[in-house]
Amino acid sequence: MTEKDRRGPGPDEPTEEELERLEAQVHEELTAPSILSPAIAREEVSSGWAYPYTTGEWVIEELFPRASTYMKDDPRLSFAVTRWRDANGRPTHIIKFWAPIKLLTADELSRAEWVEDDLDYWLKERGVKGGAVRAREQVALVVLDEDDDDRAQLELPAGDKVIKVTREFYDENGDCLVYEIQVISTGHVVGHLRYLPYWKDRGQSSEW
Numbered sequence: 001m002t003e004k005d006r007r008g009p010g011p012d013e014p015t016e017e018e019l020e021r022l023e024a025q026v027h028e029e030l031t032a033p034s035i036l037s038p039a040i041a042r043e044e045v046s047s048g049w050a051y052p053y054t055t056g057e058w059v060i061e062e063l064f065p066r067a068s069t070y071m072k073d074d075p076r077l078s079f080a081v082t083r084w085r086d087a088n089g090r091p092t093h094i095i096k097f098w099a100p101i102k103l104l105t106a107d108e109l110s111r112a113e114w115v116e117d118d119l120d121y122w123l124k125e126r127g128v129k130g131g132a133v134r135a136r137e138q139v140a141l142v143v144l145d146e147d148d149d150d151r152a153q154l155e156l157p158a159g160d161k162v163i164k165v166t167r168e169f170y171d172e173n174g175d176c177l178v179y180e181i182q183v184i185s186t187g188h189v190v191g192h193l194r195y196l197p198y199w200k201d202r203g204q205s206s207e208w
Helices: 003-007 016-031 058-063 106-110 115-125 149-154 196-201
Strands: 041-050 077-085 091-100 134-143 161-170 176-185
Touching (some): 041 106, 058 176, 077 106, 091 106, 091 149, 106 115, 115 176, 149 176
Antiparallel strands (some): 077 091, 091 176, 134 161, 161 176
16 A cells, blocks of 8 residues: 555545546536437338429439439339438427338438438339439538428528428439438538448449
């Protein structure tokens, strides 16, 4: 036993009880929900099918023309909108998917979070050689208007900013397979873990 052990803690050193209380306090702070809490709860906002011209998104009409390989037999699109909340019940982000009904069902879209992880298997199963082989992504900071549906879904006041991410997924012939929009509250962080060897083999770059 050292001289320090015999003397016990000095005047400026915490006791064992104080150390235990401090440890418990740090653990509580680290595990407490915060505005950066991950999204843990998913809820379906809407799903079903629609014709491209009825979606109100001109981009969708351009991405899924009637001449597309996957729209010739049935010109309808499956769609799904899901909202995610954190541990405090606050909306973190919205995910919207559109895809030819020939390739993906609304139910499959509503259960998906990432195309490459959740939907690519079904694309290949339904005849898309290699699945999604190319993706185009755009990221923008958007100010929400009073009448914006995204503002209402995220329960934010008019004038708040959100991060809007759009992704287009294509087959080897350039036909669009899936169109995705993510609208993310700027008070939250939404990340994605990729298995890089798999995507490097497919000639894909990481997203963001």
